[in-house]
Amino acid sequence: MYGQGTLRNENEDGISTLFYLQKIYADEWANFMERMLRDGMEDENEIWSTKARDLRLWASYRGQTLSRTVRGMMYYYRALKMLTFLDSASEMDIRNGSQQLASHGSLSSGLDGPLLGKAPPAKKLDRGAGGVNLLFKGHEYGSALMKFTYVVACQIYGSQKMKGDPRAEEILFLMKNNEALRVAYVDEVPSGREEVEYYSVLVKYDDELQKEVEIYRIRLPGPLKIGEGKPENQNHAIIFTRGDALQTIDMNQDNYYEEALKMRNLLEEFKTYYGIRKPTILGVRENVITGSVSSLAWFMSAQEMSFVTLGQRVLANPLKVRMHYGHPDVFDRFWFLTRGGISKASRVINISEDIFAGFNCTLRGGNVTHHEYIQVGKGRDVGLNQISMFEAKVASGNGEQVLSRDVYRLGHRLDFFRMLSFFYSTVGFYFTQWWWALGAVLNQQFIIQLGLFSALPMVVENTLEHGFLSAVYDFLTMQLQLASIFYTFSMGTRTHFFGRTILHGGANHFVKAVELGVILIVYASQSPMAKNTLVYILMAISSWFLVVSWIMAPFVFNPSGFDWLKTVYDFDDFMNWIWCSGGILAKAEQSWETWWYEEHDHLRTTGLWGKLLEMILDIRFFFFQYGVVYRLKITSANTSIAVYLLSWIYMIVAVGICIIIAYARDKYSATQHIYYRLVQLLVIVVIVLVIVLFLKFTNLIFLDLITSLLAFIPTGWGLISIAVVLRPFLQSTVVWETVVSLARLYDLLFGIIILAPVALLSWMPGFQSMQTRILFNEAFSRGLQISRILTGKKNIDM
Numbered sequence: 001m002y003g004q005g006t007l008r009n010e011n012e013d014g015i016s017t018l019f020y021l022q023k024i025y026a027d028e029w030a031n032f033m034e035r036m037l038r039d040g041m042e043d044e045n046e047i048w049s050t051k052a053r054d055l056r057l058w059a060s061y062r063g064q065t066l067s068r069t070v071r072g073m074m075y076y077y078r079a080l081k082m083l084t085f086l087d088s089a090s091e092m093d094i095r096n097g098s099q100q101l102a103s104h105g106s107l108s109s110g111l112d113g114p115l116l117g118k119a120p121p122a123k124k125l126d127r128g129a130g131g132v133n134l135l136f137k138g139h140e141y142g143s144a145l146m147k148f149t150y151v152v153a154c155q156i157y158g159s160q161k162m163k164g165d166p167r168a169e170e171i172l173f174l175m176k177n178n179e180a181l182r183v184a185y186v187d188e189v190p191s192g193r194e195e196v197e198y199y200s201v202l203v204k205y206d207d208e209l210q211k212e213v214e215i216y217r218i219r220l221p222g223p224l225k226i227g228e229g230k231p232e233n234q235n236h237a238i239i240f241t242r243g244d245a246l247q248t249i250d251m252n253q254d255n256y257y258e259e260a261l262k263m264r265n266l267l268e269e270f271k272t273y274y275g276i277r278k279p280t281i282l283g284v285r286e287n288v289i290t291g292s293v294s295s296l297a298w299f300m301s302a303q304e305m306s307f308v309t310l311g312q313r314v315l316a317n318p319l320k321v322r323m324h325y326g327h328p329d330v331f332d333r334f335w336f337l338t339r340g341g342i343s344k345a346s347r348v349i350n351i352s353e354d355i356f357a358g359f360n361c362t363l364r365g366g367n368v369t370h371h372e373y374i375q376v377g378k379g380r381d382v383g384l385n386q387i388s389m390f391e392a393k394v395a396s397g398n399g400e401q402v403l404s405r406d407v408y409r410l411g412h413r414l415d416f417f418r419m420l421s422f423f424y425s426t427v428g429f430y431f432t433q434w435w436w437a438l439g440a441v442l443n444q445q446f447i448i449q450l451g452l453f454s455a456l457p458m459v460v461e462n463t464l465e466h467g468f469l470s471a472v473y474d475f476l477t478m479q480l481q482l483a484s485i486f487y488t489f490s491m492g493t494r495t496h497f498f499g500r501t502i503l504h505g506g507a508n509h510f511v512k513a514v515e516l517g518v519i520l521i522v523y524a525s526q527s528p529m530a531k532n533t534l535v536y537i538l539m540a541i542s543s544w545f546l547v548v549s550w551i552m553a554p555f556v557f558n559p560s561g562f563d564w565l566k567t568v569y570d571f572d573d574f575m576n577w578i579w580c581s582g583g584i585l586a587k588a589e590q591s592w593e594t595w596w597y598e599e600h601d602h603l604r605t606t607g608l609w610g611k612l613l614e615m616i617l618d619i620r621f622f623f624f625q626y627g628v629v630y631r632l633k634i635t636s637a638n639t640s641i642a643v644y645l646l647s648w649i650y651m652i653v654a655v656g657i658c659i660i661i662a663y664a665r666d667k668y669s670a671t672q673h674i675y676y677r678l679v680q681l682l683v684i685v686v687i688v689l690v691i692v693l694f695l696k697f698t699n700l701i702f703l704d705l706i707t708s709l710l711a712f713i714p715t716g717w718g719l720i721s722i723a724v725v726l727r728p729f730l731q732s733t734v735v736w737e738t739v740v741s742l743a744r745l746y747d748l749l750f751g752i753i754i755l756a757p758v759a760l761l762s763w764m765p766g767f768q769s770m771q772t773r774i775l776f777n778e779a780f781s782r783g784l785q786i787s788r789i790l791t792g793k794k795n796i797d798m
Contacts (some may be wrong), residue, residue, distance in 0.1 A: 001066075001170050003056070007059055011561070012560075017059065021059055021062055031131065035434070068248075070152070070181060074180065075256065075257045075716055076263060079256065080140075080144035080147050080148055081144045081156035115635075135400060145380075149243075150178075150182065154233075155229075156727065157171060159188070175212065182240065184200065185572065186201070186220070198223060199218060200220055201214060211217065226345075227345030230353055234248065234342060236346060238337070243333065245332065246331045246342070247330045248328070248342065250327040252326065252378065254378070266282060267282075270282070279367035279369040280367055281324055281358070281361055281367075282329065283312055283368060283371060284317060285370070286308040286326060287378065288378050288379075288380050290380050294382055295481045295482075295774060296382060296387065299478065303477070304380055307325075312370045313372060315371050321422045321425055323359060324358035324368065326378075327354065329721060333729050336361075339361075344356040344357075349404055350355055350396040350397065351394070359410060368598050388490075395494040396497045398429075398430045398501075408749065430495075430498040433498070454491075458474075458475070464477075480774075484545075484549070485548070485553050485556060496512065514750055518714060521629070522628065525707065552757065560778075562756065566762075567759050574751050577592050580746065597601065601725070604727075618725075619718065619723070624710060625712060626644055628711035629644055633703075633704055634694070657683055657687075658745075716742060723739040724739070
């Protein structure tokens, strides 16, 4: 649950989590305060002293917390009790029960409180279940417990208890108030001097003993976490489940009482033939619950909503290639226990562990269906950092799937039409996006396609759910809130990480926007077609849109991205980070050098063919030099290959100057600083003298100096990229220090290119207010603006 500190502590903008929730859920906050006053709280200011637990629960039920997920899953337990009562109740019982409910409040009276739902005496009024428990005669509790158990897999619960972690107390609180809840964890028991025994343990809370009790303890052959964390967690907890069906749930999910009543109907689907087989995985749709938080969350939820509804419906029928993408799917437990379980956990290759359950099911003759009449709540990522990391994980996981045996076997065993459907719905989706950036240059309708086709599934799904006019209105609103920039940035993220994983493996900067920008500038300055402004705009607008999206999206979708003071501070921090030399203990966020080495760590595990392909791809940077040098006036229109070869003298001289400066800095900057400045002065004087002589005695003009930058800057980046691939051979030589120094200068240049437009937009008055209005819903935007007016210090409305 959210702690008091988490709720009350303010960020650098003076905004606390509670303030944020109050503005997002203004009506629910007013209702909550009314309930607290009705429950005995005398004054609103007493809430932290008398109703702190209720306040923490209220906030936790509106975040992506374990307590919210547990509350949602316990609706199954409550629904089973209600169904058991209805199955055995007479008409008189129902009539009398209805009268009792009317006198004690409705079923929903306690839905927002903690879930207690304890065992008999039957007439006990449980707050979490509302007055409905007055109906029950006693047998409903036992029947529900026979049908349902919720196992929370928390590997570190044992160590949390030993350390006295407050989160362990909160997990115990959840067990205490939910009798169908069990917790599975890994217990580490010292058995000798340096030996440790590992056990999988299942615990529950015993009402009679008033403490936590151990149900099962199973010794493990060794440490649990040898593979990916999440599938290992599932594999260790699955032995503690029972029954015919198993539903997998993430910690960012929720549920609804009315949906829980339908679970009995869903389980009957296991008895129905879909095609020639009964289903082994029942797909369930998700309802994204975080769409109202911000525009980013809305974009993500809209994209996700179309995938978990329309997309999966089509994949299941008629394409018959739906796998397991999500976490509310219901498995035939006995079928999977005898066929390798529901999770593959090999490190790296199974980074997207869920879809491998679908691969395994399809390869072994199972059947995956999808059902729309029941849904489970789902929280999605709401910030650009989290969204980008999610996109990176999924794209990298997809790259690993391309390299897996499962996809290889499916490609061999599926019929032709299912194979095409499988390709375009899994690995092919990312593979084709690899070519979209190229399409931005070659296809002038790209910007229209990007905005339309990315949103087309959302428009179709919204039309089905809300009507055509509502779908069109939402689509237009999303475009005004810069949805196209977001989707273009997401496409770039997916493409980058998918390509890296294919070439190098692993799932672990992004200068493609700058590279494309240089291409467009060269095209504008050298192409005869670009002399006509209108033609250039028509030819290049989609590509410039791609460049702007990739560069500006992290700032546009950052709530403080265009705050002038923060921009100034960020530039200072960036300069300190660039020039920090790093060291063994330095972290990537503290030192550019540490970050740079980490950024290229994936090359250390790349095979020979991967490195060779990387160097071949890096040759593209040399084409700039080849194309531009013949356009310089100094060449006098000479098209001989000797001109291109002589141009490399410029690169040799430039690298030589960098080596001289680096040598002088290392030798003199600390002890004899005057000598270091003298070397710098001599280098500058010689460079100026050489330029003057060339201007006097050759056809060189001043514009050639600027144009040559478009040729030689990409060449330098290409040389650095190749040197990084050859790092094992160069790191022990003097050349490597030069490579690192040049890379630092290039990243400094990239940083200035990116921060310059951000500084300009931050300086413009009113731009940040407009950005806030675009990013957040009206209630929070209004509250945020008021808080800024009131000296940045707000008084929480209590």
